[in-house]
Amino acid sequence: MIVDNDLLSIQQARILAENGFEAQKKLATFTQEKLDEIVEHIAEAVEEHAEELARMSHEETDGGKWQDKLVKNRFVCNQVRNELRGMRCVGIINEDPQKKITDIGVPVGLIASLCPVTSPVSTTVYNTLIAIKSGNGVIFSPHPGAAKSIGRVLDIMISAGNSCGLPEGSLSYLETVTKSGTCELMNHRNVSLVMITGVPGMIKAAQKTGKPVIYGGTGNGPAFIERTADIGQAVKDIIASKTFDNGIAPSAEQSIVVDSCVAGDVRCALTSCGAYFMSEGEAESLAGLFFAPDGQRRKGMAGQSAQVLARRAGFNVPENTTVLVAEREYVSDTDPYYREFLSPVLALYVEDDWMHACEKCIELLLHERSAHTLVIHSADEDVILQFAMKKPVGRLLVNTPAAFGGMGATTNLFPSMTLGSSSAGFGITSDNVSPMNLIYVRKVGHGVRxxxxxxxxxxxxxxxxxxxxxxxxxxxxxxxxxxxxxxxxxxxxxx
Structure with missing residues (x-):
């Protein structure tokens, strides 16, 4: 029998949205304590399967490292869960007796969530935990390249949640995933908010729904090494960040901008940490693997190791190579190294001083309107402040590896797998997305005059x-x- 997957996906989206709407109305009546109990139960269930899910997602997507995916899975099940404990998202969340103002947290309703192929399990778990923590229902449209992994972890969470009182239908997913079905889900009258993590191809469709959109994307984030930085530590941070899960973390560095007076020291430090500086011919060959002549991104390249990338590009690198570096001078539409590679590949720019470096960083951040995360390595507080004031970016990280600092592992930013990119004009927030982004606050004000x-x-x-x-x-x-x-x-x- 011939099956029309588009029609099947559209029908599933309608059914899930209808059932999810009714289930969320029940969920919205739950106390914060009951919601917390469900969150704890779900996180515990996922933690038991963390390694299995990491291996499964690595095999299915053929990108990154399963060991690092395991780190992300455990990060969500432990550090994120610890951060969520004690947070009040629904009911009375704040009171000011002197001003006689009370804040009431109210769930936004039913959320449509799209998760990436790069971190399918950890992102799905994270978005589930923060949605339920704040009393919202959530329906997932799995990425086709990671549908099995996302379906598996959702089955685990649905079973755990339902056994603890989660209303049936308040957590669900499309089993037949097509673009038509995903668009039907996002446009459905019962969906209140669309949350997209790392699926840039669906942004325009989400914006056309007229609903609030939270976009947590990747970005062309540079790292600036200023002359007062601890050069050795800065380079170690960048290498650790860029090799984590083979460079597919959303906030990981895509390029390095260096103060000219320390450029030699930076090159030496990079070499000692396993960086391989490509010739111009090698850099062109590598770029051709990632991008077609018309600029379209080729599939199957993200998350590959430096050795695999070099071999595919037709050149040899030492066994201990960690990252591939292409030295560039200008940011140009004809040079693909201004774009994000989502792999252990870095562009290197040298500028005369921090002011020129500042302009270069802005060029890189805005060239694709993908402003997301910027890192500065410096001991000069004035320069750091200037970068913070002038950069069109969602988050500025200081003296820390971007992949870990952005997600809140090595900083005190909220630990999150969905990092807002609203500075690029795509979403409603640039926060590390938390349950507080999934509620609205009802203000209660008593008459005082x-x-x-x-x-x-x-x-x-x-x-x-x-x-x-x-x-x-x-x-x-x-x-x-x-x-x-x-x-x-x-x-x-x-x-």
């Missing part, structure tokens, strides 16, 4: 009027207040 005081303040007296304002002229007073506010906005002198 009478209209007499407001009227006196608007008149500029600052004193209580002797005559009490009665109901007959209350409307006039409010109109006067609003008129003054409008005039203040329209007054060019106030701009």
């Amino acid at each position: 009478c209209m007499d005081a407001v009227a006196a303040e608007s008149a500029g007296t600052g004193k209580q009027p002797k005559t009490k304002v009665n109901d007959s002229n209350m409307v006039q007073i409010i109109q006067q207040i609003l008129q003054k506010a409008i005039e203040a906005i329209d007054d060019p002198a106030d701009r």
Whole structure:
């Protein structure tokens, strides 16, 4: 029998969205304590299968290292779970008795989530934990290149959640994945928010839904080594970050920008850490493996080791090679090394001083509008501040490996597998996405001033009027207040 997968996927999306909507309404009535119990149970279940899932995802995607995928799986099941403990996301989340203001956390509703082929298991687990922690239902559209791994971990989490009281249907996924089905899911009237992690090809479709979009993508993130940096440590950090899971971590460095006066020291340090500096011909051959002449990215290259990449490009490197380095001078549309390789490949730029390096970093960040994460290695607080103030980037990391600092492992940023990229104009937040990004806050404000005081303040007296304002002229007073506010906005002198 001939099966139309598009129609089947669309039908599944509709059914899941209808069931998920009803299930989420039940989930929204749960206390924070009950939601926390479910989160703990799910994390424990995944942790028992962490190595199996790491190996499975590595075999299915043929990218990265299973050992590093295991690190990410355990990071989510342990460090993230520890961070989530004690957080209040629903119900009363904050009270200010003096100002008489109360904040009530309310789930956004049903979330459509798309996860990447690069970190399929850890991202799926993470998005599940933060969704349920904040009382939201979530439906996944697995990446076709990692559908088995994502389906397997979701089956584990659904079973664990349901056994602990998770309403059936509040956590689910498309078993038949097509673009049509995914678009149907994102556009469904019952879906309140779309969360996309590392699937840039679906951004435009998500934006067309008219719903809020959280986009956690990869980015062309540079690392600047400034003259006051600890050169040896900076290079070690970059190599450790770029070789982790063979360079596919979302915040990992894609290029190095070096202060010219320390460029020689940086090259020596890179060489001692196993970096191989490619000739121009080798660099061109390697770039041809990643990108077709029309600029389209070729499949099957992300997450490969330096040795495998060199062999495919037709040149030999030493056995201890960790990363491949291409020395470049300009950021240009004709030079693919401004783009992200998602592999242990780095471009190296040398600039005269930190100001020129600053401009180079901006070029790299904006060239594909993929501003995400920037790293600076420096001991000069003034330079660090200038970078923080001027860079169009979601997060600035200082003296730390980008892959680990960005996800909150070596920094105090919220430990997250979904790193917002809104500085590129794609999503609603540039945060390390947490449960707090999946709620809205209902404000409760108690009356603390009478209209007499407001009227006196608007008149500029600052004193209580002797005559009490009665109901007959209350409307006039409010109109006067609003008129003054409008005039203040329209007054060019106030701009």
